[in-house]
Amino acid sequence: MKAEILSTGDEIRTGALVDSNTALIAECLERQGVTVTRHQSVGDALEALTDVIVEISRRADLAVVTGGLGPTVDDRTMEAAARAAGVELILDAGALADMEQFFKKLGRPCSPSNRKQALVPQGGTCLPNPIGTAPGVRLSVHGCTFFFMPGVPAEMRRMLDEQVLPQIRAMQGRHRRFCLLRTISTFGLPESVVGEKVAAITERFPEITLGLRAKFPEIQVKLYLRTQDEPAGQKILAAADEWVTGILGGHVFSHNERPMAEEVGRLLLARNATLALAESCTGGLVANWITNAPGSSGYFLFSGVTYHNTAKIKVLGVSPQTLQEKGAVSEETARQMAEGARRVGDATYGLAITGIAGPDGGSDEKPVGTVCMALAAADGTIVKRHCFGFGQRLMNKRMFAMTALNMLRLKLTTASGPVQ
C-alpha cells in the first residue's frame, strides 16, 4: 500500500512554522508497513489545494492530510476535497451535535463560523475530535482513501492514534506488514566508527535494515525489520540488539531512547544512591537534564553552578591557592569541586565539570573545548581531562555534560555490576 502525506497552510508554505506533523505521520505509517512515497506542503489557496489532492489521488492508495479544517475563511481543505472528488459539501448532523456539545462544556456559544466546520464532502465520514472543534474526515477521491485531520499537533496525534491508524490497519487486513524498529543509543564513538563496527549486521541478520542517526552528541543505531509475523520479528530484533550491544559494549547506554540523564537517574535509584553536582562551564545544563525526569528528587540533591571563582571557594570549598596556581580549568580544581559538592550535598556521588565552552577564554595551553571533570565517591575520586574540537559554545556545553554523565554511568554499571 502506497501512501502520501500532505500538510497545508500558509504558515507552513512560507516557512513561518516547521511542520513536525508530517515526520510523525510518516514514521507511524512506515512502522505499520505502509510505504510513504512522497510528502507535500501547499498553502491555503483553493486552486493549489484542489490540484494537489487530485494529483495525489492518481498516484497513491492512501493519503493523510493535515490542516485547513479550522473555522476561518482561510481554512478551505474541505472545499478543495469536495471539488477534487466532484461532490457537494453537506452539513453533517452528527458532527454538528458533537461540536455543540463541545462548546456547551466550555460554556461558550457555537458561532456560525464554527458551524462551517461540520460541512463535509458528500460521501465522507467524520472522524471524532474529542479535544477540539474540527472533526476529521475520511473520503475516497478517485479510488484513493484520504484522511483529513486538524493541523494542531495534539488534536492530530490523538485522531491519528485513535481513528486513522486503526482504520488503515483494517484496510490492510491479513496482508498487513509490520515495520519494527529498535533504537540503540550510544555515546563516545564517532558515527563513522559505529557504522564500521556494526556493518556486518546485514550479513548476520539479512532481514534487518541498518540506520545510523547522529543526535548530537549521541549516535543512535536503528534496526528496522519488515515482517508479517510480529512475534518472530521481535525475536530477530532482540537477537540483533544483543549482537550490536556485544560489539559496542560500554558505549551503549539505552535500548529504548531513554535519555542519558534519565538512564543515570534510573541507575542511581536502583542503587539507592544520591547525586550532587558542581558545574562551571555547563552552567546548570546537567542539573536541568537530570531534573527533566519526573521523580528526580528521589536521587538528585544539589548542583552548585559556580560560574565565578568566589562561588567555587565559598560554596564548594575549593582552595584559593589551587585556583591561583592551577587555574579554574584544572584536574585539581575539578577534584575539589566534586569532593565539595559531595560533602555539601551530603550525597553518595559528587560530579564536577569545569572547562572552556567558548567562544572566548581559550589559550594555547587550554584551548576552547578543554574540560576537566571529576567524580567523587566513598572509594575515592576519579579525574579526567578532555579537549573537544567543536567551535560552538552550545555544542561544547552539551558534549561536556554528556561526557560527565557518561563517566557517572560507567562508574554505576561497573562498580557493582549492571542493574536491569
Added chain:
Amino acid sequence: MKAEILSTGDEIRTGALVDSNTALIAECLERQGVTVTRHQSVGDALEALTDVIVEISRRADLAVVTGGLGPTVDDRTMEAAARAAGVELILDAGALADMEQFFKKLGRPCSPSNRKQALVPQGGTCLPNPIGTAPGVRLSVHGCTFFFMPGVPAEMRRMLDEQVLPQIRAMQGRHRRFCLLRTISTFGLPESVVGEKVAAITERFPEITLGLRAKFPEIQVKLYLRTQDEPAGQKILAAADEWVTGILGGHVFSHNERPMAEEVGRLLLARNATLALAESCTGGLVANWITNAPGSSGYFLFSGVTYHNTAKIKVLGVSPQTLQEKGAVSEETARQMAEGARRVGDATYGLAITGIAGPDGGSDEKPVGTVCMALAAADGTIVKRHCFGFGQRLMNKRMFAMTALNMLRLKLTTASGPVQ
C-alpha cells in the same frame, strides 16, 4: 517569481528525520519576495527523484533542492537531475580540485566514492562548499532554474546565504520585491489577548500583514510587509513596531528575537550589575539559559540548585524552622533563598524560584503549578506567588523560569529607566 522546494532522502521520507531545512529556505525566499508555492519530499529512489524534478520544472521558475549529494550509492540526486534534464553527468575539474584540497587539509585521502561528488550534469555550474565535500549545483531543467544543495544543515545554510540567495537576487534584478519582517517578543499575555490588542494594526498600517506565533511560553507578534522600496518599508515597520510596543507596553521584551535570558543579561551588563540564582523546581534551567549567551561570565556569578531542603539550609542559609512551618514552596522560603543567593554569590541581585513542577508533589493547598519567587536587591526583596495550570512538568519548568527572568527584567527596566 514562483519557487518550489524539494527535500530528498529516505530518512526524511520515512519520518526518521524532521526536515528543518525546508522551512528555513522557504522563509528566506519569501523574505526576498519570491513566492514559495509548494514543498515536497521524496526518498532516494532514482525514478521518484527524476519524476518529481520534471514535475517541478513544469510548474515553477525556480527550485531549491536539498540532499542526495553525498558519496554513497544512496545519493542519486545528480543522476536524477541529469536524467530529468536529458543530459550526461561529466566530471567537473574545478570541483574535483576543491575536494582534493579539502581532504588534503583534513589529512585524509580523497576516495573514489568522494570523487563521484564532482560529477555534475552537463550545463550545470558548481556552487562551492567551503565546509564539506559535496559541491552544490545550479542547473536549468526545461527553463526552471534548480539549485541543488547538500542536506547537512550547516553546509546548506552557508551555501544558501553565500551562493543561492545572491544568485536569486541577481535573477530578480530590478523587479525584486522585499518581504520585510519585524518580530516583537512578548511575555505575560495569552495569545488571544495579544491578538485582540493589536488587531487594529491593519487599519493603521494597511500595508502590513500581522502574524501571531506562540513560542511557548512567549508570544511573538510578527509584522510582514511586501515592498519594492526597502528603506520606505523599514520606516513603516519601525512606526508599526512603535505602535505595537505602545499598546503592549511592559509585555514586550525584545524586538530582534533575542531570548529573554540574553535580554536580561544585556540589561545587567549595561548597569554593571551581577546576578546569583537559587533554583529549586527549575533545576538549573534558568542558569542554563543565562549561560547559553556568550560573555555571560560578565554578569552571572552563581546558581544554587538546591533541590533538597538540606542544600537550601546549608548552601543558602534558609531557616529549618521556615521550611518546617511554611514549607519549601512558600513566599518566606523564596525570600530567604533569594537573599541567601545574593549573599553567597556576592551579587547585585539574588533571584529565587521554588515550586511544584509536577507530575507529583501537589496538594489541595499547593497544587502542581504553584510557584513562589523572590528578587533580592540592595533596596529590599520582592516576593510573588503564581499558580499555572499546565499539566506538564517541562512546560511548568519553562513557565516558572520565564516568569522569574521577567520579574528581574521589569526591575531592571523600571528601577533606573530603560537602557538601550
